[in-house]
Amino acid sequence: xxxxxxxxxxxxxxxxxxxxxxxxxxxxxxxxxxxxxxxxxxxxxxxxxxxxxxxxxxxxxxxxxxxxxxxxxxxxxxxxxxxxxxxxxxxxxxxxxxxxxxxxxxxxxxxxxxxxxxxxxxxxxxxxxxxxxxxxxxxxx
Amino acid sequence: xxxxxxxxxxxxxxxxxxxxxxxxxxxxxxxxxxxxxxxxxxxxxxxxxxxxxxxxxxxxxxxxxxxxxxxxxxxxxxxxxxxxxxxxxxxxxxxxxxxxxxxxxxxxxxxxxxxxxxxxxxxxxxxxxxxxxxxxxxxxxxxxxxxxxxxxxxxxxxxxxxxxxxxxxxxxxxxxxxxxxxxxxxxxxxxxxxxxxxxxxxxxxxxxxxxxxxxxxxxxxxxxxxxxxxxxxxxxxxxxxxxxxxxxxxxxxxxxxxxxxxxxxxxxxxxxxxxxxxxxxxxxxxxxxxxxxxxxxxxxxxxxxxxxxxxxxxxxxxxxx
Numbered sequence: 001x002x003x004x005x006x007x008x009x010x011x012x013x014x015x016x017x018x019x020x021x022x023x024x025x026x027x028x029x030x031x032x033x034x035x036x037x038x039x040x041x042x043x044x045x046x047x048x049x050x051x052x053x054x055x056x057x058x059x060x061x062x063x064x065x066x067x068x069x070x071x072x073x074x075x076x077x078x079x080x081x082x083x084x085x086x087x088x089x090x091x092x093x094x095x096x097x098x099x100x101x102x103x104x105x106x107x108x109x110x111x112x113x114x115x116x117x118x119x120x121x122x123x124x125x126x127x128x129x130x131x132x133x134x135x136x137x138x139x140x141x
Numbered sequence: 142x143x144x145x146x147x148x149x150x151x152x153x154x155x156x157x158x159x160x161x162x163x164x165x166x167x168x169x170x171x172x173x174x175x176x177x178x179x180x181x182x183x184x185x186x187x188x189x190x191x192x193x194x195x196x197x198x199x200x201x202x203x204x205x206x207x208x209x210x211x212x213x214x215x216x217x218x219x220x221x222x223x224x225x226x227x228x229x230x231x232x233x234x235x236x237x238x239x240x241x242x243x244x245x246x247x248x249x250x251x252x253x254x255x256x257x258x259x260x261x262x263x264x265x266x267x268x269x270x271x272x273x274x275x276x277x278x279x280x281x282x283x284x285x286x287x288x289x290x291x292x293x294x295x296x297x298x299x300x301x302x303x304x305x306x307x308x309x310x311x312x313x314x315x316x317x318x319x320x321x322x323x324x325x326x327x328x329x330x331x332x333x334x335x336x337x338x339x340x341x342x343x344x345x346x347x348x349x350x351x352x353x354x355x356x357x358x359x360x361x362x363x364x365x366x367x368x369x370x371x372x373x374x375x376x377x378x379x380x381x382x383x384x385x386x387x388x389x390x391x392x393x394x395x396x397x398x399x400x401x402x403x404x405x406x407x408x409x410x411x412x413x414x415x416x417x418x419x420x421x422x423x424x425x426x427x428x429x430x431x432x433x434x435x436x437x438x439x440x441x442x443x444x445x446x447x448x449x450x451x452x453x454x455x456x457x458x459x460x461x462x
Contacts, residue, residue, distance in 0.1 A: 040234045042236065047243040
């Protein structure tokens with residue numbers, strides 16, 4: 001399944017962008033949302049101060065193909081695994097999750113082992129985020 | 142296939158209250174998947190006739206906040222609610238940012254609420270092609286009320302007319318003088334006018350202009366649109382807004398107008414489906430069939446005009462059938 005698979009997709013990728021926890025601003029998440037929109041995706045923008053429960057509920061109601069989480073507060077080791085666990089509990093562990101924000105390398109490694117599919121730190125190009133999201137988004141049967 | 146005798150598993154799941162099956166079926170409808178056909182066929186006879194309340198109005202007037210507040214009000218009264226919130230797709234990338242969920246503050250563990258964002262995907266008129274069937278599915282899934290938020294409307298975005306049983310047109314102060322209210326389009330479809338943000342100056346003038354508009358159009362025995370003022374910051378007016386919606390729903394039942402307008406809406410829907418499918422088939426045929434391609438060649442060469450070509454095409458298609 002190379003990059004061509006995503007361009008062969010007949011329907012837009014639906015992606016949920018949310019910020020779990022108590023971050024003060026969502027500038028980065030908005031920039032990413034816009035880039036994904038410009039790449040032809042349907043971005044459900046849930047915004048700031050979402051609980052993991054709210055995020056998973058939104059993902060299921062909106063039937064998204066991928067979830068993007070952004071966090072700056074430092075609570076990623078608590079909140080990301082919680083989102084993954086809730087998805088699994090709802091039998092939605094096949095919905096890939098990517099993340100962005102201020103996440104130290106060591107934490108990033110552990111989060112990836114826990115199931116976060118990609119982690120983008122400051123300075124990542126939007127092209128890289130878009131192409132990764134296209135590559136890992138769930139494909140419908 | 143009527144679908145009434147043997148329900149497909151996905152339809153059974155939806156009727157049982159399975160929210161993921163519901164969410165997936167909505168995606169199928171949006172994508173035009175054949176998988177949606179048997180589900181829609183099966184659930185049609187199981188709709189309860191839930192009120193489908195459409196909120197239309199320019200962008201930024203507070204439709205999402207009103208919907209959030211209405212959900213709160215209805216839940217407090219023990220009624221279940223589904224929301225379909227439509228936002229525009231980009232005519233350039235096809236992508237979309239669906240931001241109405243931001244205003245939604247429902248309790249996370251409340252099974253009595255279902256919220257779905259929907260991109261317009263090129264449809265004009267303020268809703269998506271999938272909005273009507275999605276509303277019907279939510280009705281069949283057992284929700285007591287379906288709220289539809291349209292794309293921030295321009296003056297002619299009136300497609301919600303063919304979907305909602307009650308249309309609420311949401312406005313704010315200072316959108317223009319009273320002549321604006323006389324113009325055709327959006328103002329004509331309102332069953333209820335809601336002047337939101339009444340905490341802002343000018344709200345009394347906006348409400349008065351609408352009351353005048355409504356008074357001019359009053360006819361014996363016909364529904365007179367209600368004019369309600371709301372403010373989500375104070376908050377106030379929400380009960381009045383919902384009472385006006387319910388009064389209109391009761392009017393529909395009392396006068397038999399529900400049945401009449403339902404028949405009209407269904408006619409529009411069925412003709413629309415046929416038109417879409419015929420159009421698609423025709424385009425494909427035009428590509429494939431050498432004789433029909435020849436017709437196109439003649440139009441390109443200016444030896445035949447488009448209207449005559451269309452007429453001949455229609456005759457040719459009739460012969461094939």
